Amino acid sequence: MTSHRVQEPIQRDASSKLNVIIVGAGLGGLGAAIAILLAGHNVTVLESAPAIGEVGAGIQVLPNSARVLFSWGLREKLEPYATWPRKCNFLSWKGTHLSEMDYHAYAQGADGPFMDFHRANLHLCLLERAQELGATLVTNARVSNVEIESDSATEATVVLADGRRMTTDLVVGADGINSRLREVLLGRADPPVLTGDLAYRLLLKTDEMLKDPELRPLVEDPQVNYWVGPDAHAVNYVLRGGELFNMVLLVPDDMPEGASTIAGTVDEMRAHYSDWDPRISKLLRLCDDKADVTKWRLCIRPNLYPTWSHPSGTLTLLGDAVHATLPYLASGAGMALEDGGVLGLCLARMTDRSRTSKRKALQVYEDCRRERTEKIVARGSYNQHMYHLHDGPEQEARDERFRAFAEADRQ
Numbered sequence: 001m002t003s004h005r006v007q008e009p010i011q012r013d014a015s016s017k018l019n020v021i022i023v024g025a026g027l028g029g030l031g032a033a034i035a036i037l038l039a040g041h042n043v044t045v046l047e048s049a050p051a052i053g054e055v056g057a058g059i060q061v062l063p064n065s066a067r068v069l070f071s072w073g074l075r076e077k078l079e080p081y082a083t084w085p086r087k088c089n090f091l092s093w094k095g096t097h098l099s100e101m102d103y104h105a106y107a108q109g110a111d112g113p114f115m116d117f118h119r120a121n122l123h124l125c126l127l128e129r130a131q132e133l134g135a136t137l138v139t140n141a142r143v144s145n146v147e148i149e150s151d152s153a154t155e156a157t158v159v160l161a162d163g164r165r166m167t168t169d170l171v172v173g174a175d176g177i178n179s180r181l182r183e184v185l186l187g188r189a190d191p192p193v194l195t196g197d198l199a200y201r202l203l204l205k206t207d208e209m210l211k212d213p214e215l216r217p218l219v220e221d222p223q224v225n226y227w228v229g230p231d232a233h234a235v236n237y238v239l240r241g242g243e244l245f246n247m248v249l250l251v252p253d254d255m256p257e258g259a260s261t262i263a264g265t266v267d268e269m270r271a272h273y274s275d276w277d278p279r280i281s282k283l284l285r286l287c288d289d290k291a292d293v294t295k296w297r298l299c300i301r302p303n304l305y306p307t308w309s310h311p312s313g314t315l316t317l318l319g320d321a322v323h324a325t326l327p328y329l330a331s332g333a334g335m336a337l338e339d340g341g342v343l344g345l346c347l348a349r350m351t352d353r354s355r356t357s358k359r360k361a362l363q364v365y366e367d368c369r370r371e372r373t374e375k376i377v378a379r380g381s382y383n384q385h386m387y388h389l390h391d392g393p394e395q396e397a398r399d400e401r402f403r404a405f406a407e408a409d410r411q
């Protein structure tokens, strides 16, 4: 693989240096902080939580986002935490092998690796890099509003729930799927769209798996496995070089109205998969009966019209706030990181702080990102349909395509 060019921070004087406030210190917000600092601007990140951290278990980083991370100078920080899966397998819900993709071969052509991380590790690497580059981070800072006087304003004022006010040249809303800043931009409530699915996410220690000849290869030969079946699928892969095993179980949403996460039980997970490939049941038997289990409702943001940015050029959005997708392409965070990278490159080209320059930069950012991210959201929903087919002619045609894909890949 080629060595990736690492961006050097741009040096600027006050005539073109913007003060940027990023709302949200998730993967998207921290990525944007790095990219905008590299573009030579000042960055403050406001996070509503009392501490900066990441919830959830594993995360797959695909070559497109690996390239972005490496261009930000993160390669050395990330490598000790990365697992480099060798391949990805698609299996029927009963365990028949349908298809595989050689990740290492694919990575050569894509000029970037496939990597799997514990989210906390990826998040911490981004946080450290943002801090090295000079980001100011403020926790316990829930943004309740952004005031922009008119379409010709050159500044916006961020209002926090505790009454603090901060005036700045540009606000970037990276506040996730339930984005408050999206509502501010639209001037109305805009709840995310239900998908009908929910996810169970869990981590297993691999010691017991290694004692079982059927489960051992899942640890020793790092791979991503997708079991696809009626109304559900299951995904798993190892993390931290084999120390942990990440499982995500996707099933029909049975959560009460209005909830985004609720507690579940190990028994209900086992019940969902009781007649699937026995390896899944074996894995679920390794879970502690009383383990804390969370169910995550899966929602999407298919589009945002008419624009991602305020006409004044003082407010824009990125990541899940704009285009949250089903995780069925493992690309939501990847899209948020790409957004940050592109936004940084657009702001890097600014030679003054004028409204015209900001508006132009934000327009180019949106033009570069809209089509790609809308396609990813649509593809995630397509995969929901394809992965969850019941046995029958459509499922057989899908499996044929899986097999043909693997065959074409081998040639």
Ligand code: FAD
Residues within 6 Å of the ligand: 023, 024, 025, 026, 027, 028, 029, 046, 047, 048, 049, 058, 059, 060, 061, 141, 142, 143, 144, 174, 175, 176, 177, 179, 180, 199, 201, 248, 296, 318, 319, 320, 321, 324, 325, 327, 330, 331, 332, 333, 334, 335, 336
């Ligand atoms: P978030 O991570 O939601 O961050 C938003 C931040 O803003 C949070 O820290 C929040 O506290 C803060 N915030 C919210 N409101 C305010 C406010 N008003 N004021 C201040 N701060 C605020 N993606 C991948 O690329 N690969 C995968 O393998 C993958 N797997 C997934 C598996 C599952 C089960 C799920 C559900 C998602 C998966 N994703 C994956 C998607 C990925 O997790 C998201 O797309 C990504 O985390 C979005 O990042 P974000 O920074 O836009 O939003």
